[in-house]
Amino acid sequence: MSEKVAFLWHNPNSGNLGCSALAMSNVLLIQGAIKEGVEIHLYCDHLDKEKDGLEKLQELAKSKITYHHVSMRNIPQQIMKSPRKLIRTFSEYKYVVDISAGDSFSDIYGYKRFLNQVFYKYLAIRNSKLILAPQTIGPFSNNVVRKISDYIISKCFYSFSRDPVSTQFLKNASPHGNFFETTDVAFCLPFQKQPNGESTKIIGINISGLLARGGYNGKNQFNLKCDYLTTLKKLIVRLKNDGYTIVLVPHVISSSMGGMEDDTSYSRSLVKELSIDIAPSFKNPIEAKNFISSLHLFIGSRMHATIAALSSATPVIPLAYSMKFASLFSGLEYKHTIDLKTRNTDEIIAEILGKLENIDILKRDAESSAEIATKRLERYKAKLEQILQ
The missing domain is CATH 3.40.50.2000 (Glycogen Phosphorylase B;)
Known part of the structure; x- marks a missing residue:
């Protein structure tokens, strides 16, 4: 029974x-x-x-x-x-x-x-x-x-x-x-691995609408040391200048709570402002994971977007706003999380660029942590x- x-x-x-x-x-x-x-x-x-x-x-x-x-x-x-x-x-x-x-x-x-x-x-x-x-x-x-x-x-x-x-x-x-x-x-969400974007150097970036709005109270609720949106704009400009193709990847796609949680609106505004691309509007998390698995590198503040990357052995740099990131990823021996609560804009961008120069290490560590x-x-x-x- x-x-x-x-x-x-x-x-x-x-x-x-x-x-x-x-x-x-x-x-x-x-x-x-x-x-x-x-x-x-x-x-x-x-x-x-x-x-x-x-x-x-x-x-x-x-x-x-x-x-x-x-x-x-x-x-x-x-x-x-x-x-x-x-x-x-x-x-x-x-x-x-x-x-x-x-x-x-x-x-x-x-x-x-x-x-x-x-x-x-x-x-x-x-x-x-x-x-x-x-x-x-x-x-x-x-x-x-x-x-x-x-x-x-x-x-x-x-x-x-x-x-x-x-x-x-x-x-x-x-x-x-x-x-x-x-x-x-x-980590065990099913997916179909897509062809990797190494030759085209496609970097996916997730912009958290919640962090961009300053949290639920709009007043830097999570005590970030950097200005979140300014940091990501500067990062995108630098990566574009270095020859990378940037695609924004919303992972909270919702108009509930007056759009408080939604990643899409900020992403779309940056697509116009910075002349970059945006991923399709996913109908389920498997579609999102399939897409993320095709990227050369993924950078994001939505933890499960970064988990989609890591579990598909895609190099990833999580941008953390709470203790859940470091504790989870370090427990899997993945040591590439950047804490937004302790680093300013220049430090964050410098650290990302340094990791990008050693992307083979990120790739190796992602494969190991996924196992x-x-x-x-x-x-x-x-x-x-x-x-x-």
């Missing part, structure tokens, strides 16, 4: 292709781990009608997938309207697998987002066995937030981290809990097979 599993915050049709990559990859991994079969039930916010990730996932899983809408908006009103129904959201499932959109089990994006995510985690532990899928845990800047997260972690059936720093958070929160360190599940990630995800799948019997 097949097992019904709820996949919380797994959205294959997200405008954020990184979230879609996580959802698709983790569903396929867990489906492969449960030998008797699995009924896949996705719990997430709205499905973007312009994306076809759900259709693609159903094709790959060869299984029907049921979508359930859950909203992080107006939770007090939801409780008032139908408290019993809300409390029993996950009552029919033995397992609830929660991926927290990869990095939302933290207060880095604000307290409201954290509390809304945690509310559904609480509903899960009331009725089911909650499994935290591989994700970033923390950071937590507020003691109350940390205590809430510690409580949730202590009640989890199993917790998986994707980097060493997150593993330490799990150990501190629940020293005797069940936890396991692996890596980001998007490490593959082995870690094999261990993750083996652990799932053990605990989900």
Whole structure:
């Protein structure tokens, strides 16, 4: 008899292709781990009608997938309207697998987002066995937030981290809990390797709309040392002058939240201003990964865009705005992340140019790190097979 599993915050049709990559990859991994079969039930916010990730996932899983809408908006009103129904959201499932959109089990994006995510985690532990899928845990800047997260972690059936720093958070929160360190599940997202652009020297650059806007508050929320957009403009001009072809690669393609997260609008404005190219509008993360795999070099601030590069053995320079980058990539022995919080514009450009001169090293390290990630995800799948019997 097949097992019904709820996949919380797994959205294959997200405008954020990184979230879609996580959802698709983790569903396929867990489906492969449960030998008797699995009924896949996705719990997430709205499905973007312009994306076809759900259709693609159903094709790959060869299984029907049921979508359930859950909203992080107006939770007090939801409780008032139908408290019993809300409390029993996950009552029919033995397992609830929660991926927290990869990095939302933290207060880095604000307290409201954290509390809304945690509310559904609480509903899960009331009725089911909650499994935290591989994700970033923390950071937590507020003691109350940390205590809430510690409580949730202590009640989890199993917790998986994707980097060493997150593993330490799990150990501190629940020293005797069940936890396991692996890596980001998007490393196993299927793709078709495209012909490499070495001869034409095509460099792909991802511009994060969120960072370009100064974060959600518009006031340099992530405390970058550089002016993000100015830095990338200067970098593009320098690379063009050095004979490289530049193509911008949006990885969050969404008009939700008033376009706050969207990468496309800033990319399009720079296409006109700097006479450069832009990638097609991808309908799912597999299309994006296929495209990125063709590049000579990829530079980006959307972590899952850089994971698409690394996992396809494409040389990549991640531009980090949070601890999740360095912790994840250094855990895979990839030491080419540049921290936007500690370097100014000139330092960033100089470091990128230095790495570009030694791109064979980046290529070698990307291949090696991709192999490490593959082995870690094999261990993750083996652990799932053990605990989900």
